[in-house]
Amino acid sequence: MDEQTFWELVDRTGPDPANLERLADELSDHAAADIRDFADHLARALHALDTPAHYHAVATSGASFLGVRCAAVAAGNRAYRKVLGAPAALATYTGSPGDQLLPVAERAYRTSTRADWQHQTAVSTHTGSNVAAWGTSWLHPHMGTTTVEGLAPQDYMIALRHVALTLDADPAWRSWWRQSGLTACELGIVAEGRLDHLRPSADIRRCADRLRANFTCASPHGGADLSARAVSEVRSMFEVIRQAMSMPGLPPTPPVPTLPADVPEVPVTAKPLAAMPAELEPQGYLTLTQIQEFFG
Known part of the structure; x- marks a missing residue:
């Protein structure tokens, strides 16, 4: 095809979800x-x-970025080409459900072949997978966690990265970063346990035309508002x-x-914290050297 x-x-x-069947x-x-070509x-x-x-263009709507993109495709070739060339036009599809377009090929394949769908598409649809486009971004978050009290919750890792991507896409923050004279900020965020975070660490250094900044932050506990917590941490x-x-x-x-x-x-x-001899008190935190080398 x-x-x-x-x-x-x-x-x-047409764009009506009722027609997708x-x-x-x-x-x-x-x-x-x-069918695989369609996918x-x-x-x-x-x-x-x-x-x-x-x-x-759709960041403040709360709508699924993937779902909105699906709605733009479902609107047809002409509408899609308009959105492709004018990103702000994507906002007109935030109220249009489009996610149901994604499984159409799989359903068609199962009906046609009576076999399981195992096809991997040529490119990913996940946010940030378009490296050619996101490669022009200035903020590249790298997520990490220590293992003393168990891994930091994935939800918090997602929230921290989500805040970083929001700043990356914001024109005011992009303009602010240009004043650094550097092309990008490699932001490493390592979530530690409560014991670990008694001594938070930070390492900031220039590497050629980029800034490499690694920080530790405490893992959330209890009923913390992950989004608000992530905003506060990243801004700090x-x-x-x-x-x-x-x-x-x-x-x-x-x-x-x-x-x-x-x-x-x-x-x-x-990564686990470095092992300590039995006669010494457990370290309980990342040293400056460890945070420097955390992401390799």
């Missing part, structure tokens, strides 16, 4: 290879909309960076959108 045929199918279906039925009449064309279309500009880190680099004051923190339900788990580097 070529791209033109893909868009002909989408255009005939009909699309799956029509697609199931095609050969298995065509690949859909993934490429969604992948192309995975840019900081498109992300920022940048205040340290600002002072270390003698930069102007930080911009206001932009509204951080509600995390959608489809956010995938983020990669987390997990």
